Amino acid sequence: MALEHLFQGSALNAVDAKGRVSIPAFLRSVVERRGDARTIVLAKHETFPALSAYDPAYAALKHAKLERLLEKEETSPDAELEYQQRNLMAFGASEEVPYDGSGRIVMPPMMRRKGGIEDLALFLGAGETFQIWNPSLFLQDARVPEDLKDIARYRLEERGLGA
Amino acid sequence: MALEHLFQGSALNAVDAKGRVSIPAFLRSVVERRGDARTIVLAKHETFPALSAYDPAYAALKHAKLERLLEKEETSPDAELEYQQRNLMAFGASEEVPYDGSGRIVMPPMMRRKGGIEDLALFLGAGETFQIWNPSLFLQDARVPEDLKDIARYRLEERGLGA
DNA sequence: CGAAATGGCATGAAAATCCATTGTATCCCG
DNA sequence: CGGGATACAATGGATTTTCATGCCATTTCG
Numbered sequence: 001m002a003l004e005h006l007f008q009g010s011a012l013n014a015v016d017a018k019g020r021v022s023i024p025a026f027l028r029s030v031v032e033r034r035g036d037a038r039t040i041v042l043a044k045h046e047t048f049p050a051l052s053a054y055d056p057a058y059a060a061l062k063h064a065k066l067e068r069l070l071e072k073e074e075t076s077p078d079a080e081l082e083y084q085q086r087n088l089m090a091f092g093a094s095e096e097v098p099y100d101g102s103g104r105i106v107m108p109p110m111m112r113r114k115g116g117i118e119d120l121a122l123f124l125g126a127g128e129t130f131q132i133w134n135p136s137l138f139l140q141d142a143r144v145p146e147d148l149k150d151i152a153r154y155r156l157e158e159r160g161l162g163a
Numbered sequence: 164m165a166l167e168h169l170f171q172g173s174a175l176n177a178v179d180a181k182g183r184v185s186i187p188a189f190l191r192s193v194v195e196r197r198g199d200a201r202t203i204v205l206a207k208h209e210t211f212p213a214l215s216a217y218d219p220a221y222a223a224l225k226h227a228k229l230e231r232l233l234e235k236e237e238t239s240p241d242a243e244l245e246y247q248q249r250n251l252m253a254f255g256a257s258e259e260v261p262y263d264g265s266g267r268i269v270m271p272p273m274m275r276r277k278g279g280i281e282d283l284a285l286f287l288g289a290g291e292t293f294q295i296w297n298p299s300l301f302l303q304d305a306r307v308p309e310d311l312k313d314i315a316r317y318r319l320e321e322r323g324l325g326a
Numbered sequence: 327c328g329a330a331a332t333g334g335c336a337t338g339a340a341a342a343t344c345c346a347t348t349g350t351a352t353c354c355c356g
Numbered sequence: 357c358g359g360g361a362t363a364c365a366a367t368g369g370a371t372t373t374t375c376a377t378g379c380c381a382t383t384t385c386g
Contacts (some may be wrong), residue, residue: 092287
């Protein structure tokens, strides 16, 4: 299945009082090459205190994958319930947000809270998806490799918000 | 089969004394992109104490799917009966309701009862369909993942109806 | 004739769109 | 190699549009 265009790279952008953030141009270009939507889908990351983001086309793919899984194990009643739960998580607990001409989204308040996002948003490419972090949480998390934290530190310094 | 436009996101809307509710605009837009009907189909959800909703085009698709399933297992007599039952459930126990210019439906009393809907309706995208819940029942149901309940709580707070 | 249902309109709030400014990296020509 | 000019990205602010919902008018049925 593998979508050919992958999200990669990092950036640190400001979140204004209204919750607006610019999606870095290099991530937007991937979204637009994968499909022609000018929207991204936001969801709480499964394991990290951060947000996971992707394009609508990837969401459809994810759905198809779940459906195939269900049909294969249709016999079990447990499988049915688990499917319902995962499907609801994937679509009920996510939001599709459009970005405007200058590439900005308004981060929905609920997502902002779930992702712990404050006034800075750290963008990290992750292949088929990308992540949005509160840089402080990123630096605090023990599971994040030191090399990656260096990147975050660099981005902070770049803005004169070092250490 | 995968329909390209999927239902996603969440919202909490009021149900007035006459049983009228606004269908959130982001769900309506999916209905209208899938076909040009300004109508949704309501049915009791198979596993949850809630309503399942979708567009007429999806109803047709669902029917075709059931038929294919029957042909695949045509040998078994049980399969025939199960098909009859599911088909009746899907079409007899569902209602098609139009929404007006401002996106409002009147929830049929029977559906309202089947879904346990009172004065608030929680809308949840679920990919090919969406669900309509009484938020209280949603929070009470042990099968609903905690992350999803957080969303319901958030939507309630947003209205100043916080726990 | 009365009560209830349906459709249309009005309002206030919220959200999407547009315009303008700043900063930064890139390119071209001297 | 340097300096300026140019293009693009990010941010701030304001404006226009859309949405949910209450209210009213008109119809329908008992």
